[in-house]
Amino acid sequence: MTSNQVSYNHNQIARQLLIFSRDVSVAIDARGLILLSSESIKHAFGWSAKEVVGKEFCLLLSDPYLNSYEQFLVDCPDSAKLKGQTQQIIAKRKDGSCFPCELTMSRVDGSQNQIHYIAIIRDISEQLRTQNKLDDYLERLKQSRRELKRKDYELKAAQKNVVRANQAKSEFLANMSHEIRTPMTAILGYAEILKENPVAPDNVELIEIIQNNGTHLLQVINDILDISKIEMGDFEILKVNCSPKVVLQDVIDAFRMKAAEKGLSIHTKCQDSIPELIQTDPLRLKQVLWNLVSNAVKFTETGRIDIEVRVFSQSQNDRVLQYIVSDTGIGIPAEKVKHIFEPFAQADSSTSRNYGGTGLGLTLSHKLVRLLGGNLSVQSIVDQGSVFCVALNVGESVQTTLKKTQNHRFNLGDSVRQDSHDRQINKTRREHKGRVLLVDDTKEIRKLFSFMLNKMGIAVMTASNGKEAVELVNDESNQDEPYDMILMDMQMPVMNGYEATQLLRDQGNQIPIIAITAHALVSDREKCLAAGCTEYLSKPIKYEVLHEMVHCYLPETTAMLSN
Numbered sequence: 001m002t003s004n005q006v007s008y009n010h011n012q013i014a015r016q017l018l019i020f021s022r023d024v025s026v027a028i029d030a031r032g033l034i035l036l037s038s039e040s041i042k043h044a045f046g047w048s049a050k051e052v053v054g055k056e057f058c059l060l061l062s063d064p065y066l067n068s069y070e071q072f073l074v075d076c077p078d079s080a081k082l083k084g085q086t087q088q089i090i091a092k093r094k095d096g097s098c099f100p101c102e103l104t105m106s107r108v109d110g111s112q113n114q115i116h117y118i119a120i121i122r123d124i125s126e127q128l129r130t131q132n133k134l135d136d137y138l139e140r141l142k143q144s145r146r147e148l149k150r151k152d153y154e155l156k157a158a159q160k161n162v163v164r165a166n167q168a169k170s171e172f173l174a175n176m177s178h179e180i181r182t183p184m185t186a187i188l189g190y191a192e193i194l195k196e197n198p199v200a201p202d203n204v205e206l207i208e209i210i211q212n213n214g215t216h217l218l219q220v221i222n223d224i225l226d227i228s229k230i231e232m233g234d235f236e237i238l239k240v241n242c243s244p245k246v247v248l249q250d251v252i253d254a255f256r257m258k259a260a261e262k263g264l265s266i267h268t269k270c271q272d273s274i275p276e277l278i279q280t281d282p283l284r285l286k287q288v289l290w291n292l293v294s295n296a297v298k299f300t301e302t303g304r305i306d307i308e309v310r311v312f313s314q315s316q317n318d319r320v321l322q323y324i325v326s327d328t329g330i331g332i333p334a335e336k337v338k339h340i341f342e343p344f345a346q347a348d349s350s351t352s353r354n355y356g357g358t359g360l361g362l363t364l365s366h367k368l369v370r371l372l373g374g375n376l377s378v379q380s381i382v383d384q385g386s387v388f389c390v391a392l393n394v395g396e397s398v399q400t401t402l403k404k405t406q407n408h409r410f411n412l413g414d415s416v417r418q419d420s421h422d423r424q425i426n427k428t429r430r431e432h433k434g435r436v437l438l439v440d441d442t443k444e445i446r447k448l449f450s451f452m453l454n455k456m457g458i459a460v461m462t463a464s465n466g467k468e469a470v471e472l473v474n475d476e477s478n479q480d481e482p483y484d485m486i487l488m489d490m491q492m493p494v495m496n497g498y499e500a501t502q503l504l505r506d507q508g509n510q511i512p513i514i515a516i517t518a519h520a521l522v523s524d525r526e527k528c529l530a531a532g533c534t535e536y537l538s539k540p541i542k543y544e545v546l547h548e549m550v551h552c553y554l555p556e557t558t559a560m561l562s563n
Helices: 005-021 041-045 063-078 125-196 203-232 244-261 282-298 348-357 361-371 443-454 466-478 495-508 522-531 542-554 555-561
Strands: 023-028 033-039 083-094 098-109 113-121 240-242 263-270 274-281 304-315 316-326 374-381 384-393 435-439 459-463 485-489 513-517 533-539
Touching: 023 041, 041 485, 125 443, 125 485, 203 361, 240 244, 240 282, 244 263, 244 274, 244 282, 244 304, 263 282, 274 282, 274 316, 274 495, 282 304, 282 316, 282 361, 282 513, 348 361, 361 374, 361 459, 435 443, 435 466, 443 459, 443 542, 466 495, 485 495, 495 513, 495 522, 513 522, 522 533, 522 542, 533 542
Parallel strands: 263 304, 435 459, 435 485, 485 513, 513 533
Antiparallel strands: 023 033, 023 113, 083 098, 098 113, 240 274, 304 316, 316 384, 374 384
């Protein structure tokens, strides 16, 4: 094939490429004039291939890119690096409209050393639209992922709240069982004793024990019913004239003796101008103050209880009466304060074990104060004490005494507290060797079970917590006088029954340990047995049931127990 034929073929291929190429291809001379263009320029720019020949290439560029193109013409002849460089620009059509495109410029050296340029222009409008859609989709995907993470976080937080709520309810049910079954054990047990000995000289004391435990049980039930009524919206608040001082005095009188038994003093201080009468529900206000003072006495081992009553005016018709109850007790951890008014909540699950209670008192008080049109708040520091403030909007006072009133001060004296351990040793000579260690933190229950065991002819020693029990068992073992059986309450302060039982088993002690607990679920029995207990009894316990259990594990006393 001759050189002319080769050149002809190359020219034909080049023409076909220019005809069928979707991109716009333009040949440019050194002056920037268009020498040749592909047919696709018509579709892209609106110019025909013939129309643009001889025109400057900048005709196809939008104004912002003209300066850079002119600089390109100046720099390009001295540059040997222009080999297919690509950049994004905005091109201009014949009608003046603009569109995005990619411009690729290459330099071609002709046979006569004339410099020519090839420009390839590609419309990227659709590509950018697709890219924008993709970017938008990716952004929505990122937002969806962020939303999914947020939902996942909220779900996990909700799950934690559910777990915490279920745990709180479980603890509440356990505490509730303990709070109800323990006084019921005393009530039913002492009632049985009174039935057998109707004319015994100590009946008055037994009747008082029954009354006290019955009152406590009634209070627990009333708290539950009150909270239930409030939640259902079926709770009535009265508005009657009452004296804020008298309400407080009634509460203080109720706790005078209890505080004195712990060696605590109660001090009250009334501001000079306290309304003689306000309109509120005195029964519910007294119930709130009763709960706050009760907690202050319960959770304070040493120090004092301070109660301050004051009033201040926010406006002419807006008067706020405050009862502030502060103590020097155990305090509340900062992370627990925000949950202290929630249903079923206590500052610590061990609180109910050490001090008793269901965790309903503050919940009910908070709800009652809200219904009275006020607010209940708390500030507390661990091991330093707590301050509870009841703020009631009493409006205009019914009757205000402006004369200076002496501050009321109730100092309950330096009463010496009774030793809570209350160890009792029954050394009465028996005709057998049955010796039982009775472990329970409630004085009335220790006395009740001691009475029952003594009736069976059993020698009894008592302890008020698991630590004392372990010490007594070890002491007796060292003296070669081991106990034949331990009756172990499982919920106690200092060291509970589970811990004490496990410790004794770890020491190799195989003495029969009978769990006696107010928790009556199947899982509670399994928990006791898993801790190492020999058997399980749930309160309240009748004499016959205890008799049978003792008979089972003290077979040598069968003759004595036959009575």
